[in-house]
Amino acid sequence: xxxxxxxxxHLIKTRGxxxxxxxxxxxxxxxxxxxxxxxxxxxxFIFQYYEKEERGRGNFPDRFSARxxxxxxxxxxxxxxxxxxxxxxxxxxxxxxxxxxxYFGPGTRLTVT
Amino acid sequence: xxxxxxxxxxxxxxxxxxxxxxxTYSDRGxxxxxxxxxxxxxxPELIMFIYSNGDKEDGxxxxxxxxxxxxxxxxxxxxxxxxxxxxxxxxxxxxxxxxGQGTRLTINP
Numbered sequence: 151x152x153x154x155x156x157x158x159x160h161l162i163k164t165r166g167x168x169x170x171x172x173x174x175x176x177x178x179x180x181x182x183x184x185x186x187x188x189x190x191x192x193x194x195f196i197f198q199y200y201e202k203e204e205r206g207r208g209n210f211p212d213r214f215s216a217r218x219x220x221x222x223x224x225x226x227x228x229x230x231x232x233x234x235x236x237x238x239x240x241x242x243x244x245x246x247x248x249x250x251x252x253y254f255g256p257g258t259r260l261t262v263t
Numbered sequence: 264x265x266x267x268x269x270x271x272x273x274x275x276x277x278x279x280x281x282x283x284x285x286x287t288y289s290d291r292g293x294x295x296x297x298x299x300x301x302x303x304x305x306x307p308e309l310i311m312f313i314y315s316n317g318d319k320e321d322g323x324x325x326x327x328x329x330x331x332x333x334x335x336x337x338x339x340x341x342x343x344x345x346x347x348x349x350x351x352x353x354x355x356x357x358x359x360x361x362x363g364q365g366t367r368l369t370i371n372p
């Protein structure tokens with residue numbers, strides 16, 4: 151079975167631009183979570199979506215938004231990019247909202263210049 | 264106090280020895296605990312989870328949980344060079360996983 155997929159793999163953007171990152175969960179999984187991982191730190195929670203609804207939000211500014219589609223795939227959008235947004239963005243898939251185990255995709259490496 | 268704390272290392276262990284990784288957490292109500300392995304430039308890979316006090320073994324890996332002391336540990340027996348990676352401890356909170364900063368482990372041949 152295919153695991154979690156994310157696109158693009160790498161992305162370079164300029165300050166002030168907008169970016170959209172995409173994620174497809176493991177087949178049968180209905181919950182998607184987004185995390186930001188800055189070099190040298192553990193992943194930080196951004197959002198969780200389940201059945202197309204936001205179920206959790208981390209301590210990130212309103213420049214960050216996301217949505218989940220009927221096929222359970224998800225997009226993370228970041229507006230007005232800052233240098234500090236440079237990070238590895240990880241999507242994690244789980245079977246249900248309350249499922250404990252989360253499985254990560256390969257991530258999208260975002261560089262803001 | 265951070266919610267989940269790990270010794271950032273680096274931890275250096277000779278090949279064939281036991282590597283011991285530790286993690287403490289602040290929320291006494293936490294119920295679910297996870298260990299992820301992350302190779303340089305890659306995403307985290309789930310290797311162990313534990314929900315009950317005591318030990319849980321899976322191959323060369325053993326997770327240990329002590330809820331009274333609020334710590335969870337990961338033992339890697341017969342360490343191999345391929346075990347060299349950063350190990351992330353995660354604790355399940357409301358709708359999310361809370362991660363420690365990770366411990367970098369190096370296995371020396």
